[in-house]
Amino acid sequence: MAKATPQTAPGDDLLMAYADGVLDDATARDVEAAMAADPDIAAQVAMFARTAELLRADAARPAPPVPDALRARIEATLAAARQTPGAAAAPAPTSAGATILPFLRRAAPAAAARPAAARPAAARLALAASIALAVGLGAGFWAGQTGKPQGVTGGLRIAALDSPDLPATLASLPSGQVATLPNGDRIAAIASFRNGAGEFCREFEQDGVDGRTLVSVACHGGADWDIRLAIAAPRADAQSYAPASSLETLDAFMAATEAGAPMPPDEEQDALDALR
Amino acid sequence: MGDSFETELIALLPNLRRFALSLCRRGDLADDLVQITVEKALAARDRRDPDLRLDAWTFRILRNAWIDMTRRNRTRGTEIDVTDAPESATVDGAGVTESRLMLSATEAAIAELSADHREVLVLVAYEDLSYAEAAEVLGVPKGTVMSRLARARVALAEKLGIK
Numbered sequence: 229m230a231k232a233t234p235q236t237a238p239g240d241d242l243l244m245a246y247a248d249g250v251l252d253d254a255t256a257r258d259v260e261a262a263m264a265a266d267p268d269i270a271a272q273v274a275m276f277a278r279t280a281e282l283l284r285a286d287a288a289r290p291a292p293p294v295p296d297a298l299r300a301r302i303e304a305t306l307a308a309a310r311q312t313p314g315a316a317a318a319p320a321p322t323s324a325g326a327t328i329l330p331f332l333r334r335a336a337p338a339a340a341a342r343p344a345a346a347r348p349a350a351a352r353l354a355l356a357a358s359i360a361l362a363v364g365l366g367a368g369f370w371a372g373q374t375g376k377p378q379g380v381t382g383g384l385r386i387a388a389l390d391s392p393d394l395p396a397t398l399a400s401l402p403s404g405q406v407a408t409l410p411n412g413d414r415i416a417a418i419a420s421f422r423n424g425a426g427e428f429c430r431e432f433e434q435d436g437v438d439g440r441t442l443v444s445v446a447c448h449g450g451a452d453w454d455i456r457l458a459i460a461a462p463r464a465d466a467q468s469y470a471p472a473s474s475l476e477t478l479d480a481f482m483a484a485t486e487a488g489a490p491m492p493p494d495e496e497q498d499a500l501d502a503l504r
Numbered sequence: 505m506g507d508s509f510e511t512e513l514i515a516l517l518p519n520l521r522r523f524a525l526s527l528c529r530r531g532d533l534a535d536d537l538v539q540i541t542v543e544k545a546l547a548a549r550d551r552r553d554p555d556l557r558l559d560a561w562t563f564r565i566l567r568n569a570w571i572d573m574t575r576r577n578r579t580r581g582t583e584i585d586v587t588d589a590p591e592s593a594t595v596d597g598a599g600v601t602e603s604r605l606m607l608s609a610t611e612a613a614i615a616e617l618s619a620d621h622r623e624v625l626v627l628v629a630y631e632d633l634s635y636a637e638a639a640e641v642l643g644v645p646k647g648t649v650m651s652r653l654a655r656a657r658v659a660l661a662e663k664l665g666i667k
Binding site for chain 1: 510513514517518519521522525531535538539542543544546547548551572575576608610611625629630632634635647650651653654655657658660661664666
């Protein structure tokens with residue numbers, strides 16, 4: 229009996245699709261011919277059919293019930309979103325352990341190719357407003373028109389972000405790696421991405437010697453790095469998770485600036501090389 | 505009073521939590537993931553991909569949140585890989601017991617598979633997504649879903665003693 233030739237022997241993916249009944253007729257005929265020609269192929273299809281049957285039986289059981297505590301949290305989230313439309317991404321008030329500092333975009337340097345008003349002012353204001361809502365008004369704000377902090381609310385060490393060593397670190401440190409600045413702060417590069425305006429941006433965390441972690445986003449506006457957002461979070465200890473609640477505002481910021489997906493390492497390296 | 509989007513979201517909570525458990529295998533983390541997913545879905549409801557079913561769309565949000573969590577965890581130099589952390593570890597005794605009691609033989613076998621295999625199995629077999637929809641959730645081509653799912657089913661058959 230002729231066996232299916234190697235070129236036409238259907239792979240496991242097709243055999244599974246046949247067992248799942250999702251192949252078109254022509255392809256299904258091919259699989260059936262291969263099954264008739266080779267008992268091993270027929271046995272493999274039977275195996276896929278059996279797993280489908282078991283999985284179907286198991287999936288017919290309802291999903292485990294949602295714990296009451298979680299349901300209550302979700303209900304609270306939904307209720308909060310209804311009361312403050314536009315602030316739906318706000319972290320639950322009880323879980324917020326973070327202080328948010330939104331940075332207004334500073335005036336683009338004359339050398340920058342992009343016009344200063346690349347993003348509509350209204351959108352910028354909407355973003356700032358939603359972040360303010362997200363954390364309440366206890367957060368420190370500053371408008372860095374000159375790029376120089378005018379003042380700091382709440383004792384945050386934002387000066388660290390103005391460190392002369394930071395730009396070089398941002399321009400060289402691959403995501404996933406950690407560097408120590410001369411002042412002792414640790415910089416962990418989290419990810420690189422492009423925002424909606426096409427700028428190369430980096431998300432990074434800075435563990436200050438004072439026990440606070442700054443989660444920041446800086447974008448390279450053509451000539452210089454520009455800090456766009458900083459979130460001061462209590463330090464997560466080495467054994468615990470990054471406090472997810474303090475990162476939700478970051479996610480809202482990412483969504484509002486249309487941040488792209490994190491770049492794979494080679495793409496990131498190309499972008500870093502292009503800065504030089 | 506909630507609108508239909510909220511009603512549908514609430515109806516999906518058990519499914520979201522089951523998917524979350526398949527990813528992180530810890531009740532407390534699964535709850536956090538579901539919570540984050542609901543917040544993100546609310547924030548992005550106007551930008552929802554109209555071609556994607558609501559469940560597939562929320563699964564994608566949840567999975568991205570999970571990737572973000574693990575990515576951060578790695579970056580922080582934590583030595584425990586949570587995807588491989590034994591369920592007996594520390595945190596949520598009650599949650600672990602609960603989820604373990606709920607396991608069928610099939611689920612117990614799935615729990616021993618790799619993370620790649622678990623998630624694709626749960627999406628297609630339990631959440632009834634098509635290969636193409638699962639591909640949307642996972643951000644990979646449909647062919648990748650098919651080969652991954654086939655390997656997962658072969659591995660599952662071996663664990664369950666199916667020839």
